[in-house]
Amino acid sequence: DAGVIQSPRHEVTEMGQEVTLRCKPISGHNSLFWYRQTMMRGLELLIYFNNNVPIDDSGMPEDRFSAKMPNASFSTLKIQPSEPRDSAVYFCASSTGIGSGGYTFGSGTRLTVV
Amino acid sequence: DQQVKQNSPSLSVQEGRISILNCDYTNSMFDYFLWYKKYPAEGPTFLISISSIKDKNEDGRFTVFLNKSAKHLSLHIVPSQPGDSAVYFCAARGGSNYKLTFGKGTLLTVNP
Numbered sequence: 001d002a003g004v005i006q007s008p009r010h011e012v013t014e015m016g017q018e019v020t021l022r023c024k025p026i027s028g029h030n031s032l033f034w035y036r037q038t039m040m041r042g043l044e045l046l047i048y049f050n051n052n053v054p055i056d057d058s059g060m061p062e063d064r065f066s067a068k069m070p071n072a073s074f075s076t077l078k079i080q081p082s083e084p085r086d087s088a089v090y091f092c093a094s095s096t097g098i099g100s101g102g103y104t105f106g107s108g109t110r111l112t113v114v
Numbered sequence: 115d116q117q118v119k120q121n122s123p124s125l126s127v128q129e130g131r132i133s134i135l136n137c138d139y140t141n142s143m144f145d146y147f148l149w150y151k152k153y154p155a156e157g158p159t160f161l162i163s164i165s166s167i168k169d170k171n172e173d174g175r176f177t178v179f180l181n182k183s184a185k186h187l188s189l190h191i192v193p194s195q196p197g198d199s200a201v202y203f204c205a206a207r208g209g210s211n212y213k214l215t216f217g218k219g220t221l222l223t224v225n226p
Contacts, residue, residue, distance in 0.1 A: 042218035091157050102148055105157030
């Protein structure tokens, strides 16, 4: 199993541009999570999908952020327009469900907005 | 409001000695606790967990202790090895709540 795959690994963009981060969860995992890691706030949950349906997006910081999961094997996190304060490492994680102990995280996308 | 706190940003120990990483929580609804390990440029990886009905869980060199009355858990690594050098995150989950709430992490450095 290749694990959770995120792309790109690094993204540098100018303020105001649209950014799309991608995630392929582990096959058979029906829960998908987007986290953001910053020095100030640590790891924050942005949004959670179960069976491709967004369950809780209360962690999404602003309307500039949106996430989709069109099928069980793909999810995107979009920021439009991007701002310098969005610079962070964004992680995608998947799991077999609410009862499972741990998540499997991807390697993350390091986003820099200049 | 930080519900999971790791008050030590960093810890340095000698190879072969014990590493003790601490975590405090405030939400009494948390009933499941996990530790994750993170190397640079990689995602966090699950290390060990404990249910609130237990006070200890052991897996090889790693042991997690839970003190519910103090709302405190700790991760013990014995003996510590240089390859254990990483950031360790404490995480907690409450009841049917799917969310994992993470601490900010502790950077462990094991010196040869």
